[in-house]
Amino acid sequence: MKPFLQTVRDLCFPPRCVGCGDRLPPSVGMKKAPFFCPVCAPLWEQSLLSQCPDCFAAYCDCRCQPKIMERAGSLGLIKLAPYTDAGEHATVRRAVYGMKRSPRSRTFNCCAEELAPALCRTVEKQNEKTPISHTVITYLPRSRKSVRRYGFDQARELAKCLSRLTDYPCLSLLKRVKDGTEQKTLTVKERQSNLKGAFRAVNSAEGCRVILVDDLVTTGAGMAEGVRVLRKNGAAEVLSVSVAVTPKKYSRETLAKFS
Numbered sequence: 001m002k003p004f005l006q007t008v009r010d011l012c013f014p015p016r017c018v019g020c021g022d023r024l025p026p027s028v029g030m031k032k033a034p035f036f037c038p039v040c041a042p043l044w045e046q047s048l049l050s051q052c053p054d055c056f057a058a059y060c061d062c063r064c065q066p067k068i069m070e071r072a073g074s075l076g077l078i079k080l081a082p083y084t085d086a087g088e089h090a091t092v093r094r095a096v097y098g099m100k101r102s103p104r105s106r107t108f109n110c111c112a113e114e115l116a117p118a119l120c121r122t123v124e125k126q127n128e129k130t131p132i133s134h135t136v137i138t139y140l141p142r143s144r145k146s147v148r149r150y151g152f153d154q155a156r157e158l159a160k161c162l163s164r165l166t167d168y169p170c171l172s173l174l175k176r177v178k179d180g181t182e183q184k185t186l187t188v189k190e191r192q193s194n195l196k197g198a199f200r201a202v203n204s205a206e207g208c209r210v211i212l213v214d215d216l217v218t219t220g221a222g223m224a225e226g227v228r229v230l231r232k233n234g235a236a237e238v239l240s241v242s243v244a245v246t247p248k249k250y251s252r253e254t255l256a257k258f259s
């Protein structure tokens with residue numbers, strides 16, 4: 001975009017920081033406006049590089065996942081950062097929150113741009129098992145109640161963004177057929193039975209590598225159920241992707257706080 005047009009656009013629609021929502025200074029001369037303000041940018045980077053408590057790699061490099069997802073057949077979870085109430089991760093929390101509120105949020109692009117290279121690297125490594133051409137992206141459908149309330153599905157928006165950046169086609173493979181009761185106060189086991197039968201396969205994924213996308217993984221019970229249905233429906237392998245994951249401390253209080 002020409003610098004003049006970019007300045008006009010920035011003046012009419014000033015881009016806001018994905019982390020704190022503050023207006024960003026005009027991005028004249030830059031290819032596009034940055035996602036973060038100078039305060040949030042280093043905090044975001046710090047969260048991406050924070051260490052996974054299981055494998056000690058940076059969150060953005062590790063593929064650890066809740067056991068429940070592993071048992072369901074997920075190959076691993078690609079994510080960017082931990083989702084906790086610790087002050088240093090406030091930027092991540094706000095970014096995840098931003099995705100729930102608006103389908104136009106720049107958070108989708110911001111997170112997809114970080115996730116896409118990690119996703120492509122992982123897929124390329126597994127090329128021998130399932131060819132890259134058999135890779136499709138899908139998402140874990142949000143509860144119908146939430147879709148009615150907000151008017152969109154944030155997991156679908158994130159999946160579409162990832163599809164644009166990776167060229168893996170985005171398909172709706174799962175349909176939400178049951179909302180279950182409010183999850184906030186449920187333990188992992190309770191969530192698991194609450195979500196049993198929540199999804200139905202609506203398109204065939206026979207022989208495909210399926211990338212299952214959600215914005216946030218808390219216990220992994222929802223993703224595990226999605227993985228199970230996809231596998232049952234013929235998916236050769238399922239790789240999970242989320243922006244953030246709550247570290248393991250699944251007491252009732254913690255789950256309520258992060259849901």
Ligand SMILES: [Zn+2]
Binds near residue numbers: 017018020021037039
């Ligand atoms: Zn900011």
Ligand SMILES: [Zn+2]
Binds near residue numbers: 052053057062063
């Ligand atoms: Zn790890």
